[in-house]
Amino acid sequence: MDSKHQAKNVSHGKRKEEHLQISLNEHVEFKGVTTGFEEYRFVHQALPEINLTDVDLSTVLFGKSLAAPIIISSMVGGIEAATRINRNLAQAAQALGLAMGVGSERCLVDEPGTGGTYQVRDIAPDILLFANLGAVQLNYGYGVKECLRVVEAIGADALILHLNPLQEALQPEGNTNFAGLLNKIRLLCRELPFPVIIKEVGGGISEEVARKLAEAGVAGIDVAGAGGTCWSEIEKRRTTGRLANNVSEAFASWGIPTAESVMMARRGAPELPLIAGGGIRTGIDVAKAIALGADAAGIAAPLLKAANHSPEAVEESLKETIETLRIAMFCIGTANISGLKFSPSLRKR
Numbered sequence: 479m480d481s482k483h484q485a486k487n488v489s490h491g492k493r494k495e496e497h498l499q500i501s502l503n504e505h506v507e508f509k510g511v512t513t514g515f516e517e518y519r520f521v522h523q524a525l526p527e528i529n530l531t532d533v534d535l536s537t538v539l540f541g542k543s544l545a546a547p548i549i550i551s552s553m554v555g556g557i558e559a560a561t562r563i564n565r566n567l568a569q570a571a572q573a574l575g576l577a578m579g580v581g582s583e584r585c586l587v588d589e590p591g592t593g594g595t596y597q598v599r600d601i602a603p604d605i606l607l608f609a610n611l612g613a614v615q616l617n618y619g620y621g622v623k624e625c626l627r628v629v630e631a632i633g634a635d636a637l638i639l640h641l642n643p644l645q646e647a648l649q650p651e652g653n654t655n656f657a658g659l660l661n662k663i664r665l666l667c668r669e670l671p672f673p674v675i676i677k678e679v680g681g682g683i684s685e686e687v688a689r690k691l692a693e694a695g696v697a698g699i700d701v702a703g704a705g706g707t708c709w710s711e712i713e714k715r716r717t718t719g720r721l722a723n724n725v726s727e728a729f730a731s732w733g734i735p736t737a738e739s740v741m742m743a744r745r746g747a748p749e750l751p752l753i754a755g756g757g758i759r760t761g762i763d764v765a766k767a768i769a770l771g772a773d774a775a776g777i778a779a780p781l782l783k784a785a786n787h788s789p790e791a792v793e794e795s796l797k798e799t800i801e802t803l804r805i806a807m808f809c810i811g812t813a814n815i816s817g818l819k820f821s822p823s824l825r826k827r
Contacts, residue, residue, distance in 0.1 A: 490585050491592075493651065494557045496716050501779065502786055506711040508680075509730040513705030513757035514737030515766045521823045526811035533804050537815045539751060539774055540636050540673050540697065542606040545575030546800045547768060547815055550792075551702075551755050551776035552610045552638060552677070556585025559786075560595040566785040568598035570792035571605045574800065577774070579608035579638055583628040584615060599633040608675065609634035613641050616662040617655045622669050629672055636673040636697065639663065644681055644733075648713040648726050664694040673697030680709050680756060682734025688746030698751035700776055701743050704733025706757030707779050737770055744771035761802025768815065769824035 500506060535546040550567050554560040564580055571578040578598070585592040598607070609629040611620065616639075629637050646652035667674050675698040676683075676691050682703035683691075691699060714726035734742065736756035743752055754767035755776030764775040777799065784791035807813070810823040 490588065491557050493649075493716075494554065494581075494585070495559070497712060498554055498557065498559060500712050500715050501707065501782060504715060506708055506715070507706065508704055508708040508733070508757075509711075511704050511731040511733065511735060513703065513763070514735035515757075515763050517827050518737065518766050518770070518824055519827055520765070520769075520806065520810050520821075521825055522809055523811040523823070526808055528808065528811055528813050530804070530808045532813050533807050534814045535800065535804060535807075537774065539577065539606060540675075542577070542635060543575075544577055544606060544774070546803065547774035548576050548764065548796065548799065549606075549753060549755075549774055549776040550576060550578040550781055551700075551778040552579035552608065552640070553581050553778055553782050555581035555583060555596045555610075556589075556592045557595060563782065563785045564596060564598055565601060566789040566792055567781060568602035568605065569789035570796055572602040573793055574796055575604075576796065577606035577608070578602070580610055580632060582610050582612055582640065583631070584612060586628055586631055587611075587620070587624050593631055596632050606636075607632065607634045608636050608638045610638045610640060612653070613639040613659055613663060613676070614643075614646060614653045614656055616659060616666070617657070618653055622666065625666060625670055634672075636675055637670065638675045638677045638700070639666075640677045640679055642679040642681070642709070644729060645679060645709040645713060648710055648722075648729070650717070650722065660690055660694055663691070663696065667695035667697070675700060675753075677753075677755065678702040680704055680707060680733055682736065682739035682756065683743045684734060684739070685742040685746035688743040688750075692747035692750055696750070698753065699743050699747060700753035700755045701734075701736060701739040702776070703736030703739035703754075703756035704731075705736050706759075737766070740767055740770045740772050761799045761804070762806050764799065764803050765806040765818060766824060768818045769821040771820060773819070
């Protein structure tokens with residue numbers, strides 16, 4: 479390995495380790511903006527006319543059955559701690575019949591020795607599993623070969639390409655050439671033999687972008703809107719200069735709130751599977767997201783902290799979310815996920 483290549487991989491690993499430690503140990507929520515779910519409420523039905531045991535949370539997403547419409551969102555990979563965290567997440571996903579994404583596999587492509595940090599199929603053979611790459615890497619030499627590699631390396635069912643222009647712009651080592659990406663995404667969707675999902679990382683997806691992505695042939699969208707973990711806050715904690723710190727601080731409230739982004743993306747891509755990520759914290763958040771038009775919800779930060787402890791802690795957290803979702807559906811008289819979607823019981827406050 480030449481010194482330049484080695485330095486690049488050290489930089490990847492150092493950045494990921496910093497991201498992980500900041501996310502685990504510091505308060506990095508958005509400032510002045512929320513997910514928007516608090517602006518909605520369900521109209522309680524005192525006569526639900528269904529049995530709680532009849533509430534069915536199962537759904538089908540990208541051709542695979544889920545016991546509940548919940549995805550453990552992509553978080554970490556490429557560093558030593560990621561092995562334990564990803565396996566703790568995967569063990570819980572397998573036990574509960576949920577979906578999961580791994581963190582960006584750029585490290586796997588650039589340094590194959592990190593591949594073990596993403597491996598979970600041996601303990602989660604049945605889950606819907608997403609591989610993950612930054613879409614911007616398509617402008618830095620990545621293409622079909624790399625996409626095939628990251629999916630095949632972990633036995634994934636689909637590929638997430640994440641969009642993170644703000645995060646990249648705030649990183650001193652960021653990749654900011656986003657020009658012409660849409661056409662490259664379009665070509666990939668035609669050539670790859672598995673679903674390609676586009677995901678933001680906290681900025682949300684607008685109606686215009688959702689429409690363009692649908693026309694490009696993507697298989698699904700994860701809006702990952704504002705209101706949860708704020709990447710400008712994370713990047714601010716990685717900076718040392720006053721200028722970079724102040725610029726990051728300026729974007730602490732930037733992004734489309736998740737609830738609003740779900741509705742925007744649904745208008746722009748009415749036929750696509752839609753995932754509501756970004757600040758999902760409870761089963762009631764999941765219920766509201768689906769009632770606003772999502773097909774499933776992605777959860778990250780609370781599970782990252784649980785996975786840092788044990789698979790049992792992840793499973794306990796997810797069971798709480800699932801049971802809260804079940805009871806919320808019972809209390810509005812909705813027996814299944816298709817009935818929850820666009821439910822008239824959801825009202826703006």
